[in-house]
Amino acid sequence: MGIGGSILLIVVGAILTFGLDDTDLGPFNLDTIGWILQLAGLVGLLLTLYFWNSRRRTVVREVPPPPPAGNTAIPPATGEEVIEQRRRRY
Template sequence: MGIGTSVFLLALGAILAFAVNASIGGLDLDVVGWILMGAGVLGLIMTTLLWGRRRQVVAAEQPAEYRRVEERRDVAPPL
């Protein structure tokens, strides 16, 4: 889950928990909102932990040896 999805779940959960005063038969929208906000927070934490691992510094290897190429002009090219 990415940061955008987590923020979306947080916003949707907050709207359901705090702004909606409707009741649907057998479904408490306040509880659904709190569950969505919890999922959003959990998603943000997990995404932050995974991105933290990705950004570890990796030491670069030394470049390969460079070879010097010389052209000989004292030898005639093959015919």
């Protein structure tokens, strides 16, 4: 449903509940319909926020410690070289 749809249900339900003087529309009570829409919007909003929060993942990256100060040797090549070329756009 999403946040927008949930807020829309809450707003429409509030208008039906608090904004109308005539609460009966045939066999339907608009106050009851308004409260139901507000409750459905609130449940949808809470579910959306819960699932958005559960999708977030923390990525932990280990950084190797710096080499000792006295060691100036070049580390051996790993066989995989990454060559990056950047061109300027004018």
